[in-house]
Amino acid sequence: MLYQLYGLVIASNDMLPGVPSAAETEVDAWIRSVSLTKPFPSPSNWFMKWYLPKGEPWLSLAKIDGGYLLRFNELVDFFVKNDGKEIFCMPGHGIPSDTIQHLLLDQVIPLVINLKGGEALHVSAVLTAKGAVAFAGPTGSGKSTVAGSLLNMGYPLLSDDCLVLTEKDEKIYAIPAYPGLRLWGDALKCLFGNDVVYESVAHYTTKQRLCIEGKSEAYRTEPQPLRRLYFIPDSIETEGKTQIMIEHLSPRESFMALVRCAFRLDITDHDMLKRQFHFLERVVSTISVRRLIFPRNFNLLPAVREAIINDLNDLDN
DSSP states (O other): OEEEETTEEEEESSOOTTSOBOOSOOOSEEEEEOOOSSOOOOOSOOSEEEEOTTSOEEEEEEEETTEEEEEETTTEEEEEETTSSEEEEEEOTTOOHHHHHHHIIIIIHHHHHHHTTOEEESEEEEEETTEEEEEEOSTTSSHHHHHHHHHHTTOOEEESSOEEEEEETTEEEEEOOOSOEEEOHHHHHHHHTTSSOEEESOTTOOOEEEOOTTOGGGBOOSOEEEEEEEEOOOTTTTTTOOSOEEEEOOHHHHHHHHHHHBOOSOTTOHHHHHHHHHHHHHHHHHSEEEEEEOOSOGGGHHHHHHHHHHHGGGSOO
16 A cells, blocks of 8 residues: 655555555555564664663664664564665564554654655644744653644644655745644643544553544645744753743754754764755754743643744744
């Protein structure tokens, strides 16, 4: 089956529920599930490892013959060919399909986009009357909650957790991901009550995915000009803050904020890094990046939303 995802046409031999289908056309990447009778052999040299807050291994990356191995510890292995045109999925025994799809769509494919020469940011984004507005920040900072608050007021969603960017006619465009917003239960209940459809994200988290496919008013599929990006600091950094503040960032601060939220597959590939940094410099020179600080209180979300909308008033339509 063919799917439209992050501006790519993806072919998969497994169903990808919630991802829009694509018409028959040239395929950008193939996804193939592979059943292994024994675990995939471990490489002798991992060039990058990520760990969870408590120190458990999460994602390990290695170069192997013909491509890259991405290992999500005790969950699933993905092998990506060097040209990014084929992705082989090798799940562990008994791992649920929703977990596999989440890791594929929200972790692996954004890295493949980087491999194929594109750029993606770990951000949530909505469409306003002024254009696309994105929210970046570390895990747990509230970017999805802020996006959900704006969605709840009628601003269509463009992405949750990954937004692909491209440059055209000296403008930066945001390419939508796929319908869906991942939120913790308390945020879901606060924003949308009990009258919404949601589904499990993965077996290892209690987050739920708000299902909005088929609701044209809640999601946009066409690229949109990116007009502003807000960086939300970690809640620890804003502890004790009692006011909502939006601060301008310097070009250097803006660039570093984008570097922190950019997907990159291979930190040892200097050409890949050079290309990405050059593109991020173009983004900083084109859009305004600001720091959004607010107390972590659901009751203040309407005020946070109002502050954002007021901040956008200096943008031309």
